[in-house]
Amino acid sequence: xxxxxxxxxxxxxxxxxxxxxxxxxxxxxxxxxxxxxxxxxxxxxxxxxxxxxxxxxxxxxxxxxxxxxxxxxxxxxxxxxxxxxxxxxxxxxxxxxxxxxxxxxxxxxxxxxxxxxxxxxxxxxxxxxxxxxxxxxxxxxxxxxxxxxxxxxxxxxxxxxxxxxxxxxxxxxxxxxxxxxxxxxxxxxxxxxxxxxxxxxxxxxxxxxxxxxxxxxxxxxxxxxxxxxxxxxxxxxxxxxxxxxxxxxxxxxxxxxxxxxxxxxxxxxxxxxxxxxxxxxxxxxxxxxxxxxxxxxxxxxxxxxxxxxxxxxxxxxxxxxxxxxxxxxxxxxxxxxxxxxxxxxxxxxxxxxxxxxxxxxxxxxxxxxxxxxxxxxxxxxxxxxxxxxxxxxxxxxxxxxxxxxxxxxxxxxxxxxxxxxxxxxxxxxxxxxxxxxxxxxxxxxxxxxxxxxxxxxxxxxxxxx
Amino acid sequence: xxxxxxxxxxxxxxxxxxxxxxxxxxxxxxxxxxxxxxxxxxxxxxxxxxxxxxxxxxxxxxxxxxxxxxxxxxxxxxxxxxxxxxxxxxxxxxxxxxxxxxxxxxxxxxxxxxxxxxxxxxxxxxxxxxxxxxxxxxxxxxxxxxxxxxxxxxxxxxxxxxxxxxxxxxxxxxxxxxxxxxxxxxxxxxxxxxxxxxxxxxxxxxxxxxxxxxxxxxxxxxxxxxxxxxxxxxxxxxxxxxxxxxxxxxxxxxxxxxxxxxxxxxxxxxxxxxxxxxxxxxxxxxxxxxxxxxxxxxxxxxxxxxxxxxxxxxxxxxxxxxxxxxxxxxxxxxxxxxxxxxxxxxxxxxxxxxxxxxxxxxxxxxxxxxxxxxxxxxxxxxxxxxxxxxxxxxxxxxxxxxxxxxxxxxxxxxxxxxxxxxxxxxxxxxxxxxxxxxxxxxxxxxxxxxxxxxxxxxxxxxxxxxxxxxxxxxx
Numbered sequence: 006x007x008x009x010x011x012x013x014x015x016x017x018x019x020x021x022x023x024x025x026x027x028x029x030x031x032x033x034x035x036x037x038x039x040x041x042x043x044x045x046x047x048x049x050x051x052x053x054x055x056x057x058x059x060x061x062x063x064x065x066x067x068x069x070x071x072x073x074x075x076x077x078x079x080x081x082x083x084x085x086x087x088x089x090x091x092x093x094x095x096x097x098x099x100x101x102x103x104x105x106x107x108x109x110x111x112x113x114x115x116x117x118x119x120x121x122x123x124x125x126x127x128x129x130x131x132x133x134x135x136x137x138x139x140x141x142x143x144x145x146x147x148x149x150x151x152x153x154x155x156x157x158x159x160x161x162x163x164x165x166x167x168x169x170x171x172x173x174x175x176x177x178x179x180x181x182x183x184x185x186x187x188x189x190x191x192x193x194x195x196x197x198x199x200x201x202x203x204x205x206x207x208x209x210x211x212x213x214x215x216x217x218x219x220x221x222x223x224x225x226x227x228x229x230x231x232x233x234x235x236x237x238x239x240x241x242x243x244x245x246x247x248x249x250x251x252x253x254x255x256x257x258x259x260x261x262x263x264x265x266x267x268x269x270x271x272x273x274x275x276x277x278x279x280x281x282x283x284x285x286x287x288x289x290x291x292x293x294x295x296x297x298x299x300x301x302x303x304x305x306x307x308x309x310x311x312x313x314x315x316x317x318x319x320x321x322x323x324x325x326x327x328x329x330x331x332x333x334x335x336x337x338x339x340x341x342x343x344x345x346x347x348x349x350x351x352x353x354x355x356x357x358x359x360x361x362x363x364x365x366x367x368x369x370x371x372x373x374x375x376x377x378x379x380x381x382x383x384x385x386x387x388x389x390x391x392x393x394x395x396x397x398x399x400x401x402x403x404x405x406x407x408x409x410x411x412x413x414x415x416x417x418x419x420x421x422x423x424x425x426x427x428x429x430x431x432x433x434x435x436x437x438x439x440x441x442x443x444x445x446x447x448x449x450x451x452x453x454x455x456x457x458x459x460x461x462x463x464x465x466x467x468x469x470x
Numbered sequence: 471x472x473x474x475x476x477x478x479x480x481x482x483x484x485x486x487x488x489x490x491x492x493x494x495x496x497x498x499x500x501x502x503x504x505x506x507x508x509x510x511x512x513x514x515x516x517x518x519x520x521x522x523x524x525x526x527x528x529x530x531x532x533x534x535x536x537x538x539x540x541x542x543x544x545x546x547x548x549x550x551x552x553x554x555x556x557x558x559x560x561x562x563x564x565x566x567x568x569x570x571x572x573x574x575x576x577x578x579x580x581x582x583x584x585x586x587x588x589x590x591x592x593x594x595x596x597x598x599x600x601x602x603x604x605x606x607x608x609x610x611x612x613x614x615x616x617x618x619x620x621x622x623x624x625x626x627x628x629x630x631x632x633x634x635x636x637x638x639x640x641x642x643x644x645x646x647x648x649x650x651x652x653x654x655x656x657x658x659x660x661x662x663x664x665x666x667x668x669x670x671x672x673x674x675x676x677x678x679x680x681x682x683x684x685x686x687x688x689x690x691x692x693x694x695x696x697x698x699x700x701x702x703x704x705x706x707x708x709x710x711x712x713x714x715x716x717x718x719x720x721x722x723x724x725x726x727x728x729x730x731x732x733x734x735x736x737x738x739x740x741x742x743x744x745x746x747x748x749x750x751x752x753x754x755x756x757x758x759x760x761x762x763x764x765x766x767x768x769x770x771x772x773x774x775x776x777x778x779x780x781x782x783x784x785x786x787x788x789x790x791x792x793x794x795x796x797x798x799x800x801x802x803x804x805x806x807x808x809x810x811x812x813x814x815x816x817x818x819x820x821x822x823x824x825x826x827x828x829x830x831x832x833x834x835x836x837x838x839x840x841x842x843x844x845x846x847x848x849x850x851x852x853x854x855x856x857x858x859x860x861x862x863x864x865x866x867x868x869x870x871x872x873x874x875x876x877x878x879x880x881x882x883x884x885x886x887x888x889x890x891x892x893x894x895x896x897x898x899x900x901x902x903x904x905x906x907x908x909x910x911x912x913x914x915x916x917x918x919x920x921x922x923x924x925x926x927x928x929x930x931x932x933x934x935x936x937x938x939x940x941x942x943x944x945x
Contacts, residue, residue: 092864103864127903142906
């Protein structure tokens with residue numbers, strides 16, 4: 006049986022950071038295992054920007070963010086396998102994985118880091134009533150179909166839940182020509198980031214129904230209608246207030262759950278609230294030598310925090326391997342992660358997105374700002390009224406590549422009013438593999454001074470399907 | 471001209487098709503859905519009932535016990551998962567205990583293996599039973615089965631032996647013409663000497679196309695919760711409530727894959743298309759389940775579903791021939807699955823009175839076993855991967871299914887054509903993510919195997935497409 010000092014399961018944001026950090030702490034015998042074809046995990050389908058402000062002091066798209074870590078991994082020559090799914094781990098630190106290239110493989114580790122991520126809560130987990138047609142899917146699945154596979158999952162869409170993935174998908178679908186009829190959130194406040202409420206819903210006039218939820222899904226083969234109804238403070242439907250929407254798709258963005266079947270199988274207990282494994286202050290589980298981090302531990306709000314936690318796990322696993330890991334000084338507390346919890350502003354006001362506080366601002370015709378708590382809010386308000394700009398992310402078709410879609414974004418923000426015109430330009434072009442991050446796909450799009458640039462490396466190759 | 475046409479490819483139609491495939495007769499099966507076993511046969515409790523519940527003297531009583539015993543052979547021949555884990559009908563009061571004794575009497579008269587066991591033995595057998603339980607009726611031969619696999623396996627084996635299956639052909643007309651039958655469907659027209667009506671919830675309508683004696687089948691809906699498999703110990707037997715006028719009541723049972731079913735409710739519905747679930751009914755199901763167990767780990771709920779029982783007003787199975795050469799299988803609701811092998815034998819007997827049945831010398835009762843990579847020993851697994859690396863490539867992390875198994879289930883007779891078809895055959899999509907991770911991969915494999923674009927892959931029936939057009943024009 007092959008031996009490694011450290012085996013890391015899952016090459017998303019947490020696993021990549023853990024591998025790099027463990028290497029930098031002197032561990033040379035590392036194996037990073039990834040079930041998918043590519044390193045990077047779910048970041049690869051998150052083509053929108055907003056990642057990396059803490060890590061890199063830049064706003065990156067998901068694939069760009071992942072590539073920064075993949076580059077660090079490759080610079081160090083850290084060993085990894087893709088297409089390799091871990092089937093079992095054992096209490097004495099064996100890892101069994103199955104892969105297309107190597108078959109069934111057993112390796113022995115001195116330490117294991119589980120960075121297995123999370124999965125989306127499904128219709129079944131929230132018992133959404135109604136029939137069982139196709140067209141009811143999680144927002145993340147629709148995101149994958151759209152951004153990786155290049156297909157629309159719906160044309161007339163209602164979104165249940167104000168989680169960030171749902172908000173991001175509301176904008177993505179709208180930019181690609183779908184009609185998003187609304188977003189319903191059962192709670193009285195939003196659960197996603199305020200910035201996403203503003204830039205994904207408000208920008209496109211997509212209604213947000215707070216304190217509403219789905220009463221019934223209707224349709225035999227494909228979704229035909231969805232019935233939305235307001236709820237009272239006990240979350241019970243208020244009779245007689247049904248709203249019926251003709252839709253072909255219902256997207257669910259109703260939360261994420263850590264994914265830890267490997268740990269559960271060997272008797273690691275789960276945290277009752279986070280549903281991740283119980284760990285100590287060193288991120289070590291009840292089994293010595295097994296560490297957990299990232300969204301598999303609890304669901305984080307920012308990927309930058311996932312990377313930081315991955316580094317902590319990598320550092321501690323390295324210390325464990327070297328016999329220098331100190332006893333955990335404090336127990337691990339699952340941070341309270343939730344939405345910024347905003348209510349909707351009154352007519353004519355808008356939410357400030359400069360900080361999480363979310364002031365409700367208004368601006369009069371003389372550009373006097375009220376409702377702000379700081380000068381930055383004032384500047385934001387005036388900008389939003391006089392010259393609002395946005396960064397646009399999308400995909401373009403690509404020929405001769407190992408994938409069918411190349412994620413792209415504007416190199417600098419463009420005027421908000423030009424978004425759809427720029428989208429038309431993006432739809433017209435076709436890139437040719439190979440492409441590298443930063444390659445200009447359209448120069449000075451529509452004279453805005455902004456280029457459309459690639460945000461993922463795509464090699465030449467035969468793509469499936 | 472076919473010798474026999476079977477309308478409906480649920481467990482009854484598929485069983486009869488397989489039983490007839492033993493003989494030198496031509497058999498056509500017409501199914502309105504895009505896959506076999508897509509109605510009642512795929513949405514039920516998946517229990518092989520032990521035969522103590524039906525009232526003695528009924529057809530149900532006659533066929534249940536022998537039918538459920540035949541499954542040992544059927545499942546062995548067809549490589550279908552069956553576990554005789556035993557059933558416990560739980561009494562929590564004197565009144566219920568009196569009813570248990572009625573069931574005991576029924577069981578004995580029906581030839582079933584049953585006994586009443588007291589507190590101590592009950593808790594020893596099933597530690598997770600409610601503290602309120604006072605005694606139970608123990609039926610050790612009761613089993614759990616994989617109903618999806620069963621219907622597919624029956625039809626696959628029938629097709630291996632020459633039966634023709636036509637999917638997506640709803641029967642729209644049926645008449646007698648010069649001593650044989652003319653069957654009109656959405657797509658074509660067929661002639662057969664014998665017609666067997668196995669249309670389940672729609673069997674009343676089929677009967678009414680040809681028979682003077684009109685029949686009404688009323689769909690009675692049952693809603694269920696499905697729990698994910700989890701490593702902690704939980705219920706290991708099928709736990710039933712004491713039955714009421716509405717049926718066997720809510721049960722809590724493991725499935726052959728270590729999931730748990732909780733349900734069903736029992737309410738008549740107006741529509742044979744009504745596959746919905748609703749919150750009030752499910753909350754009643756949960757409440758009733760607390761008569762059986764004190765703890766339900768609801769955090770593991772991964773799905774809710776409903777199925778329709780084909781209820782006939784007699785409350786019994788109705789097997790008759792109102793027109794010469796036309797055989798009805800009406801009202802085959804619970805214990806229809808358990809009785810199906812015996813129903814199949816009965817049907818063959820009835821056909822034999824019309825058409826002489828001569829055995830084929832080359833009939834093979836066995837289907838090629840599934841790979842079941844997850845159940846293989848390490849050596850077997852490595853050997854299989856060495857033959858075909860696709861058995862090393864995992865496509866479903868929740869249920870641990872390989873690409874090799876998915877490809878195999880598409881390439882067999884009665885192969886999968888849809889996401890649900892693959893799910894029913896080899897399980898990707900049954901787990902916690904409910905297809906969130908594996909669906910795009912299954913779609914890619916289906917698209918490759920069937921040679922069609924991904925946006926033409928359906929979830930199940932025609933019209934249940936998943937993807938629409940490509941985001942950027944045509945390529």
